[in-house]
Amino acid sequence: MNSSPEWSTRTFGNEDRLPRVPLPTLEDSCTRFLEWCEPLLTEDERARTGAAVAEFLRPDSAARALHAELERYDASEGVRSWLDRFWPARYLGRRDRIALNANFFFLFQESDQGQVERAAGLVAAAVGYKKLLDQESIPPVVQRGAAHSMEQHKFLFSTTRIPGAVQDTVRAPYSAERPGPASARHIAVFFRGNIFRLDVLGPDGHPYTLDDLAAGLRSVLKAGAARADTEDAVGHLTTKARAEWAASRQALLAAERGNADALEAVEGALFCVCLEDFAPESTQQACDQLLHGDSGNRWFDKAVSLIVFADGTAGINVEHCGLDGTTILSFVDTLLSTPAREHSARSGARTQGMPAVDPVEFVLDDELRADVRAAGAAFAAYAADTATTTVSFDFGADQIKGLRCSPDAFAQLAYQLAHRRSKGVTGATYESIATRQYQNGRTEAMRVVTPEILRFVAAMEDPGTDPATRRAAFRAAADKHVSRAKECQQGQAPEQHLWELQLIQQREGEPLGATEPLALYDSPGWTIMRNDYLSTSSAPSTHIQYFGFGSTSGTCIGVAYVLLPQRWNLYLSTPRPVAEQMFAFARQLTVAVEELRELLATGEPQP
The missing domain is CATH 3.30.559.70 (Choline/Carnitine o-acyltransferase, domain 2)
Structure with missing residues (x-):
């Protein structure tokens, strides 16, 4: 990797010198896919998804031919990223x-x-x-x-x-x-x-x-x-x-x-x-x-x-x-x-x-x-027919860092707690992670819900759980969030890889001899993990007040947030038939943020 003084100062002078987006193996993407979807599934859904993944990884599976085609494309002259066909x-x-x-x-x-x-x-x-x-x-x-x-x-x-x-x-x-x-x-x-x-x-x-x-x-x-x-x-x-x-x-x-x-x-x-x-x-x-x-x-x-x-x-x-x-x-x-x-x-x-x-x-x-x-x-x-609202906190990244926490992890954990309290469920949550350090780099799709987040939310919802246990659950969930975000930044994420294989089959399955239906794409894990209850993205800039976009489904709340040093502004959107759930989420978020702020401020210093 080049050090900063060696980089070209011309706008487009570094494009050919950037590293390429890593292309995961089938095995790595499937392992991560199972890990990512597991917290959202019942025992039966996990079993059915696991069986679909095992079939997907068979030596004679069409997925092997699709991945081989993706490897060939990635190595082709003039191609800077295996995602170059994915984005269009x-x-x-x-x-x-x-x-x-x-x-x-x-x-x-x-x-x-x-x-x-x-x-x-x-x-x-x-x-x-x-x-x-x-x-x-x-x-x-x-x-x-x-x-x-x-x-x-x-x-x-x-x-x-x-x-x-x-x-x-x-x-x-x-x-x-x-x-x-x-x-x-x-x-x-x-x-x-x-x-x-x-x-x-x-x-x-x-x-x-x-x-x-x-x-x-x-x-x-x-x-x-x-x-x-x-x-x-x-x-x-x-x-x-x-x-x-x-x-x-x-x-x-x-x-x-x-x-x-x-x-x-x-x-x-x-x-x-x-x-x-x-x-x-x-x-x-x-x-x-x-x-x-x-x-x-x-x-x-x-x-x-x-x-x-x-x-x-x-x-x-x-x-x-x-x-x-x-x-x-x-x-x-x-x-x-x-x-x-x-x-x-x-x-x-x-x-x-x-x-x-x-x-x-x-x-x-x-x-x-x-x-x-x-x-x-x-x-x-x-x-x-689209309901929207804004939420603003006189509390921002500087204060969160003072609580020895990643600002984005704090925000995402607050969203999960508020969502459970307002809707009664933990649902699939998308977060956009920038990957522009690669050639033609854009974003990676991060799925936020982890077993650690489930344990954190359960601890917060159990009136018998003491503050020390809640703090420990929060720290574990925040650490896992930061770890997963870093993996996504490094291109170690499954969704876009598996999605591109699906697109290759739709475009070229017949000439590749890869037309057999792949059960993974109909599995509970694939459909549930990608059915957003929360679609989130952040835009940190002191020159803007708010950032916003529409929701992505009939059950989704779009959560666009500007997390500044001293402020935290959110614009929420959802279909009007489920507007009350969004307003309940906004109310619960206000409670959750203050609750977590107090929880972390009164805890013992972390090592």
């Missing part, structure tokens, strides 16, 4: 709507700026970031002496997910179709369902100044003062299930030649800016609007959409297929850690007068108008 299948292969289901958001820290000033500052900072990225001058991330993959930064600008009938594709720079950095000079600005093309780079490539950008944005507010009719706000279509949206997009292209230019203006734009005509009444409303909002004023397929409300409150909505939270946090931290005028000056911005502002107009026939109207109504109902 996982993200671009999903067929439900991505709006609310897959996209995520960050709510930025408050600002005293008004809407136009805030939006102009964010645009200037983002354009400055793009200029640095084009020159490969964004410093690569190096943590604990290890460089991290910066490949995801190639998907920040002029990147749009394009719907497909079977699987989506991605329009992006740095690709065979569009080599090199993004060449667009404009952004797409939405206001009251109207879309405008706004130049942010002049003809010679120099950015417009803050004052120029502000003038352009004021022009958008004036030109878009009349709200677009619901049936004309084409952004609604991006909320549809993917194959349905693909059909609608083809209908758009067939309806009028000019619609191709309109799509090009949006899909080729560097990013979107969505201006809202109201100020959120609460932090939770701001979060909800960042997650879904008025879909006529969004283009959910766009990789990056900066959203600014009438009072200057701002945040970002992100399409997930090419971008994970860690990349967006780095981007946002850079945008918000330096005054906008400094960003603008560094970018070489020049006064050029008000930039070109042009309406982006689609020509729709009656059938397309009905399609847009129906999509908007369906998504509004879907958003209304």
Whole structure:
């Protein structure tokens, strides 16, 4: 492993020097799979799952051929990771709507700026970031002496997910179709369902100044003062299930030649800016609007959409297929850690007068108008059927470390205790673990529930258990959590490996002679372990207040948390039919956090 001073300082200069994601053996993944699912199963379910795993590991099992194909692929020229086919299948292969289901958001820290000033500052900072990225001058991330993959930064600008009938594709720079950095000079600005093309780079490539950008944005507010009719706000279509949206997009292209230019203006734009005509009444409303909002004023397929409300409150909505939270946090931290005028000056911005502002107009026939109207109504109902809430603690990572505990372990154990108390069960829990220290590294799927967590929750729920025993159970569970997280960081996790084998069989099972059904994928262990009751992910940054995403199933609570040195903010989401369970979870979490805080603070010092 290279030490920090040896790493390249160019943004993408270390990609070929990073280690590869380790490919586990079948035996290792199956051993871990059994260990991971075991706490969630009954004795009968364990036996059935064990039998399915034994069959999976037979010398003549189709799984052997599938794994051999994965090994061959991993060793192929040009392949940086055995997960290189997995990520497109996982993200671009999903067929439900991505709006609310897959996209995520960050709510930025408050600002005293008004809407136009805030939006102009964010645009200037983002354009400055793009200029640095084009020159490969964004410093690569190096943590604990290890460089991290910066490949995801190639998907920040002029990147749009394009719907497909079977699987989506991605329009992006740095690709065979569009080599090199993004060449667009404009952004797409939405206001009251109207879309405008706004130049942010002049003809010679120099950015417009803050004052120029502000003038352009004021022009958008004036030109878009009349709200677009619901049936004309084409952004609604991006909320549809993917194959349905693909059909609608083809209908758009067939309806009028000019619609191709309109799509090009949006899909080729560097990013979107969505201006809202109201100020959120609460932090939770701001979060909800960042997650879904008025879909006529969004283009959910766009990789990056900066959203600014009438009072200057701002945040970002992100399409997930090419971008994970860690990349967006780095981007946002850079945008918000330096005054906008400094960003603008560094970018070489020049006064050029008000930039070109042009309406982006689609020509729709009656059938397309009905399609847009129906999509908007369906998504509004879907958003209304999603319950959300925020929870905040005046207690953060510094205090947890003072209790001699990993902040993330403390958070996850509190979630488990609150979940048991609110729902009466311990359910499958997902946590995203970053693995960007590898080539094309993204995330690993960690399953949180362990035997140690079951014992901890049981100790807390047994009124006869003394504090010392509870503390010991907590410490054991926290240590196990930290240990498993480290294994995931090192690529020692079973789920994505086994899942990719399943995908290989679906794609190539017949030519590989590996068509026999594999009972593992129908086993209780596989189905129960992956049926999330809690889907959790953290985003630690002092520049954001909240982070959020939708739940992943009808029984799931999405738990997005920002664990800062002195604060801990959570955004929770779940389907409205089970909303009371989420609100009960929130109430129990408040109790559990204080209870654990007191338990650890009053205990004997740990060795």
